[in-house]
Amino acid sequence: MGDTTTTSDDEAPSGATAASTARAPFAPWDRRDLPGMFSVAETARRVGNYKWTEMKLFEALGGWIATVPELDIKMRLGAHCYHHAWHADLWNQRLPELREMKPERLTVPANDAIVRFIAAMTEPEAPELTIEKLVGVYRVLIPRFISAYTYHRNNTSEITDAPTIRSINFILQDEFDDWRDGEMMLQSLITTPEDVQRAASHQAKLETIMVEAGGITGPGSIGGSSSDGF
Amino acid sequence: MRQFFPVEDLARDERFVQTNMAERLADTRNPMEPASNRKSAKSRSAGNRLTPDRPDASDRARGLMHGIMVGEIQALEGAGRTAHDFEAGDGSGDTIPFELKLDMARQAWDEARHVEISAKLGDWMGTELGEFQENTVLFEAACSNDPVLRLAGVNRALEGLAIDVFTQMKEFGDLAGDPYLEFCEDWMLADEVTHVKMGSDWLRKVTEKDPDRRTKALEFQQVVDKLFSFGGARGDHEESSFKLARRFRELAGFTDDENDTINKLGVDAFNERSQAVKQAQDAASAFADA
Amino acid sequence: MAALVAGQVSVDPAEFTQVKYDANEIAAIVGSLAETLGVSNSISLVVDETTLLAKITCSIDAPSSDATILINAMSGAIENTKHLTTLGVNQTQTSVGRMLLRARDRMRADFAGAGADDDLTLAESAAWDTYCAGRLARAGIEINTQRWRYNHRNRFGFSNAGDADFERLWAADELSWSEVVAGIADI
Incomplete structure (x- = not known):
């Protein structure tokens, strides 16, 4: 290379002109942007909160399997239990990449209210309380996961934090699928005005604690700081 | 939700009726086909093994499939409870490693699929959900409050039993030419070998620096294995209903010595059960003669 | 111990010790079943309660329409599979019902070629x-x-x-x- 007297092996095919391979680093259709709202430390904090909450969720789903008499729901809880364990694992693997070499140090709840939320969500145990169990997971917690993950994905740097985005995309697919499963199970269980009341009052009770918590990662889970204009 | 969940509270719909080992052992009838009733000692159906050439093959296969299904439900519940009951930690005391919790969640998904498969197979074989009594011995015996004992009880003893039973059912499906049974059992067997291996690996790892704890866990496993031999229904001996699936057990981390021990437990249990049945039947005859 | 006789049906043993079966209840189920199926013959049902297996066979004492129907059942054949050691109504109807129909078939001349149950x-x-x-x-x-x-x-x-x-x-x-x-x- 660099030799002006090229051998026949390096010559372009007869009659052809060698085309340049120099291109812009980003193709015209690649509109990813560099700026992001989160520093490494802030990303790690959020990821730690995600992991803690996903763990609490898969533990709850696993524990409830033995407590629900409805066979189809029992089996769905088993499948969903693994989905959330896998999410926790993805976040556990991400933490060291975010300079947290002891992942358990950041595997914490966002605040005390989230701890109270989990306690309230996992309180129902009796076999006749399937509606309450499902409402807590599928009408309160998973919608909060979907919103927190969506906010994170849409506001982090598409270039520097691509690994987090990739995980979130996989996770969100599960969250949407599980939410749909859960909502359909609930709709099949809620068949009387009394059931509606039960579901709504339990949802309101849990939502109140979640609002106090500010979401999965605390206040700012989906933005909401004054600079956002909300 | 409580940390530990008692077997008597396992939630079921009204179709399911549960029983336990004490009730089953109180049944003094002979569970084995008397040798005098068999057409030929050389026939495949001469023993108690489930083979298609038994006159009662279809109904026994249906009953066994239902037993597998409720066993899978209990295994699903057991795996879910292990994911729930113990905090993530270094494995000491009431804690288990984070990765072990993840494995238990994965196992819960696998067992959920096995329930789905078993329910579909039950339908294929003409069995209704809850048609047969559910023995809760699997959850009761396997779900200890000590996480290491649970690994021994659930992942090695219970799932080891599943390997033996699935191998038997796979062979039955193959011989009968049933296109679904053999296929499904083959897939479930693959999962069970994974679960037993998981248990073997974790048991070794968690008790690495605590030989006493390991010994206690293996002793507990023997107790559960004897219980799971169901009065000698499992083992290499002629009268057993299920043969030990030694090749798959080896893949799952059982040593030859361990398999020999399980086989011996089966023979012991068979002899004890035979003696108990004989005593009960002598007593019944005496009553009838009177 | 003598068999229990109720109408056209006799059940042996009259009293069970290893299972919670009631000979009167068995006789009532079998009698009602026979009526449903239009079987008016005498029926002798012998239950082996020493085994939980479910084999059941039948024979007739003569190839005629007024033959007595002899049924031998292991206890599992009429057991409630949801509550073991107790009698199952549907199981009894299904097992004994098949035997009553077999016996009725055996009374027909064109079933002369059918071997005994144990030889089938x-x-x-x-x-x-x-x-x-x-x-x-x-x-x-x-x-x-x-x-x-x-x-x-x-x-x-x-x-x-x-x-x-x-x-x-x-x-x-x-x-x-x-x-x-x-x-x-x-x-």
Whole structure:
């Protein structure tokens, strides 16, 4: 290379002109942007909160399997239990990449209210309380996961934090699928005005604690700081 | 939700009726086909093994499939409870490693699929959900409050039993030419070998620096294995209903010595059960003669 | 211990010790079943309560329409599978019902070629069971059709031909023995 007297092996095919391979680093259709709202430390904090909450969720789903008499729901809880364990694992693997070499140090709840939320969500145990169990997971917690993950994905740097985005995309697919499963199970269980009341009052009770918590990662889970204009 | 969940509270719909080992052992009838009733000692159906050439093959296969299904439900519940009951930690005391919790969640998904498969197979074989009594011995015996004992009880003893039973059912499906049974059992067997291996690996790892704890866990496993031999229904001996699936057990981390021990437990249990049945039947005859 | 006799039905033993069966209840179920199926013969049912297996066989004491029907059942054949050691009404109807229909068939001249129950091949027995179970279902007894289809497939193969034979037998009412076992030639 660099030799002006090229051998026949390096010559372009007869009659052809060698085309340049120099291109812009980003193709015209690649509109990813560099700026992001989160520093490494802030990303790690959020990821730690995600992991803690996903763990609490898969533990709850696993524990409830033995407590629900409805066979189809029992089996769905088993499948969903693994989905959330896998999410926790993805976040556990991400933490060291975010300079947290002891992942358990950041595997914490966002605040005390989230701890109270989990306690309230996992309180129902009796076999006749399937509606309450499902409402807590599928009408309160998973919608909060979907919103927190969506906010994170849409506001982090598409270039520097691509690994987090990739995980979130996989996770969100599960969250949407599980939410749909859960909502359909609930709709099949809620068949009387009394059931509606039960579901709504339990949802309101849990939502109140979640609002106090500010979401999965605390206040700012989906933005909401004054600079956002909300 | 409580940390530990008692077997008597396992939630079921009204179709399911549960029983336990004490009730089953109180049944003094002979569970084995008397040798005098068999057409030929050389026939495949001469023993108690489930083979298609038994006159009662279809109904026994249906009953066994239902037993597998409720066993899978209990295994699903057991795996879910292990994911729930113990905090993530270094494995000491009431804690288990984070990765072990993840494995238990994965196992819960696998067992959920096995329930789905078993329910579909039950339908294929003409069995209704809850048609047969559910023995809760699997959850009761396997779900200890000590996480290491649970690994021994659930992942090695219970799932080891599943390997033996699935191998038997796979062979039955193959011989009968049933296109679904053999296929499904083959897939479930693959999962069970994974679960037993998981248990073997974790048991070794968690008790690495605590030989006493390991010994206690293996002793507990023997107790559960004897219980799971169901009065000698499992083992290499002629009268057993299920043969030990030694090749798959080896893949799952059982040593030859361990398999020999399980086989011996089966023979012991068979002899004890035979003696108990004989005593009960002598007593019944005496009553009838009177 | 003498057998219990109630109407056309006798049940031996009259008192059970290893299972929680009531001979009177068994006699009542069998009597009612016989009426449903139009069987007016005397019926002798002997239950072996020492085994939990489920084998059941029948014979008639003479090839005539007023023959006595002899049924030998292991206790599992009439057991409630949801509550072991207790009597199952549907299990009794299904097991004994098949035997009553077999016995009635045996009273026909065109069943002279049928061997004794213990001598039947597995395929002959399965074909006859399918024929009996179909008739029981039409008589109003609760029968899981798929159970019998599966049993038939285990003997006649998991194939379209086997399934067609099942449908033929299931829907039939007045077959001769040679018609019952006609499908065996195709296995």
